[in-house]
Amino acid sequence: MSAPTASPKPTAPFLPFTRPTIDDETIAGVVEVLRSGWITSGPKVKEFEAKLSEFFGGRPVRAFNSGTCTMEIALRIAGIGPGHEVITTPLSWVATSNVILEVGARPVFVDIDPVTRNIDLSRIEAAITPATRAIIPVDLAGQPVDRDRLYAIAKKHNLRVIEDAAQAIGTTWAGKRIGSFGDFVSFSFHPNKNITTIEGGCLVLNNEAEAKLAEQYRLQGVVRSGTDGMEVEVVGGKFNLTDVAARVGLGQLPHLEEFNSQRRELARTYFELFGTPAARALGLRLPPADFTNSNWHMFQVVLPEEKLSIKRAEVMTQLQAAGIGNQVHYPAIHLFSIYRKLGWKPGDFPHAEYAGRNILTLPLFPGMTRADVTRVVETLISILQANLQS
Ligand SMILES: Cc1ncc(COP(=O)(O)O)c(C=O)c1O
Secondary structure: OOOOOOOOOOOHHHHHHHHOOOOHHHHHHHHHHHHHHHOOOOOHHHHHHHHHHOOOOOEEEEOOOOOOHHHHHHHHHHOOOOOOOOEOOOOOOHHHHHHHHOOOOOEOOEOOOOOOEOOOHHHHHHHHOOOEEEEOOOOOHHHHOHHHHHHHHHHHHEEEEEEEOOOOOOOOOOOOOOOOOOOOOEEEOOOOOOOOOOEEEEEEEOOOHHHHHHHHEEEEEEEEEEEOOOOOOOOEEEEOOOOHHHHHHHHHHHHHHHHHHHHHHHHHHHHHOOHHHHOOOOOOEEEOOOOOOOOOOOOOEOOOOOHEEOOOOHHHHHHHHOOOEEEOOOOOOHOOOOHHHOOOOOOOOHHHHHHHHHHHOOOOOOOOHHHHHHHHHHHHHHHHHOEEEE
16 A cells, blocks of 8 residues: 655745845946956956955965866865875765866765764774875865864874865854865855855965965966966866856855855754654754854755655655755765776765765755745655655
8 A cells, every 4th residue: 555645735936945145236246247348257356365365364265166176176286196095975065076086086985974964073084094195074064074173183194184165155163264274175156055156166275375376277277477478387277267256256255144144043943843743753854953153054854764655756756846946965975876886885884875865955045934944844744744654
């Protein structure tokens, strides 16, 4: 006998799982750049970098056309390549480990802590070998990896750290902004992120020498000098941000704190509504209730696989049918076929695999209301209640 299915009907307009907030002043500013005669990398990129540097406590910052390339460039600056290993998490956007392969090094995955959903720091030391050169931790959903423990391990083993803080702009650790301290710190400004440049990213570096190298890797390795001098010393790529994109970022950055506090309040509402006895009985796993550090980039639940008669895909379809956007961030990386070909297999990282099968991102973005959150929670609870194993 098949389990009964809930068929909630949309009662309100479609609620996406995320949506950028771009104000009219920013749109007018973009139009101005478009009319200015200079639309690719130029004064707006420089201005954006200066504002970012201010935001990150004066550290050198360079802007790029993606978050992905910033991590690849950090690896290159650190001299990491063939024969080297880089420790990272299997629960992230696949960019995190693809960049390790891109530079010719080998990713070494360490399972996640099922509570934080971030790399389990207590397992890192066991994964270090003589070939290990760096750690790439990820602050999934904006929930920070413990920087004190992370940097203690890195220091002890003389490892570089490339923080994949793609999702963590505005997140703090011990009262300090992520990016304002540490080694390399990478951010993404993809439209889903807490602030956007449409596509783009930035890298916080340790000193001007690294920043100069980052500029070379950003644009074909080119260094200009004098009136007509040009030299190429490294194989760079084509990773420069446009002034149009930078102008979007300049319009976003001043709103970050306000966006993040709206996200925080919405997250509080999720906890309140998921805290009822009926909701708790379902065994849904909520994220850590962190209202100090997290920028609440996403609100993700992990479905109780063992209690349900349907799979996540069916839950997603039913939410969608009820007008509620939702997404998966992310399947476990080591189970993608290119990674399986490198030797990983099911069972290698059970916590990441469980999360990879069952994690679900619910709507969360500035501008959402308490009524929106109520609708999401009530709909999800009704879908789960209707599909419990008998
Ligand atoms: C955890 C994580 N790492 C890396 C990236 C890559 O950023 P981008 O899409 O800007 O290249 C993203 C963005 O999607 C991300 O969420």
